[in-house]
Amino acid sequence: MKRSARGTLLTRLAAGLALGTVVAAGLGCAVKQPALPNYPALPKHEAAKVNQNDDARRLGGRLFDKFWTELNVEFVPDDANTPEPDGTGGPFGNGTLPDAAGKPMLNPGHNYRLENLLGWDLHGQAGIAGKRFEGNHCVLLPDLLKNSDPRADWVARITHGEDAIPAYGSVLTSTQIEAVVDFLLGVRDGTLPQPDDLFTLDTQVAGLYRLSAKGDAQRGHALFERTCKGCHGSDGTAITLDDKHSLGTFLRMNASEAWLKVLNGDPGSTMGPQLSVAASRDELTTQLQDLLAAGCDRTRYPKGKASEDVADDDARCGAHLK
Secondary structure (H helix, E strand, O other): OOOOOOOOHHHHHHHHHOOOOOOOOOOOOOOOOOOOOOOOEOOOOOHHHHOOOOOHHHHHHHHHHHHHHHOOOOOEOOOOOOOOOOOEEOOOOEOOEEOOOOOEEOOOOOOOOHHHHHOOOOOHHHOOOOOOOOOOOOOOOOOHHHOOOOHHHHHHHHHHOEOOEOOHHHOOOHHHHHHHHHHHHHHHHOOOOOHHHOEEEOOOOHHHEEEOOOOOHHHHHHHHHHHOHHHHOOOOOOOOEOOOEOHHHHHHHOHHHHHHHHHHOOOOEOOOOOOOOOOOHHHHHHHHHHHHHHOOOOOOOOOOOOOOOOOOOOOOOHHHOO
């Protein structure tokens, strides 16, 4: 990748923000992985058919989440807990991706997921994955939502790699990479919902965030009926997510992740985007606020077989908690 005189994204931000050394690709990393939904898996090559009516940005959102589930080839990431590369597929055949120099980048705990490098809220070290909150040491320094680099720079960065960002062009097509960038910049530039409209971060609260007070739970219940009931049942307990959550507990305990799943779908599964691709940013934001508010109703969407739930004094749902 051609570098300009102003330097790479990470080195420029590190110098400008004086926030310390950028995480190097070879450093160890203990990632706090949230519970992930476990919708029915699709046969190989079938996920794209389910999601064929998506706009490109929604595909980009799933690739941002877990890119290998949208591939037409086998890819199992190198295991971060072992010293040797022991995955499957990719340009080296062992589940590793190249760095910007074309050399294998061993997995330091991020599984090559852009979500683990930028955070669910895309705020990088300033966001929920950063050291003040979850303490994910893999998350990169940049706050994407404050970045102003043009689309072409991001396409080149994701394609060829830069600093701790792998060269995703080794496994993704140019169309897929453009979809990723369009998703990232859609959130950054406000043509898609932004996490700051849905929740604010707070180190004193369980879950480390507080939901926006703007959500209307009654509208959210109606949206649940239209979008969620068919798979999850009327009370959200028909599917146990990751052997841990009902849909209700997932929405009220992991809203910082759930908004992306609702917006884009769950990678590699039968769950596609749950909100209309024709809706405006404001409409999508309101619908997400409403659905997250509705999910805080423990009576309507109970714990079911879930192993945990929010307590009566849990503040992340705020006034929405029932």
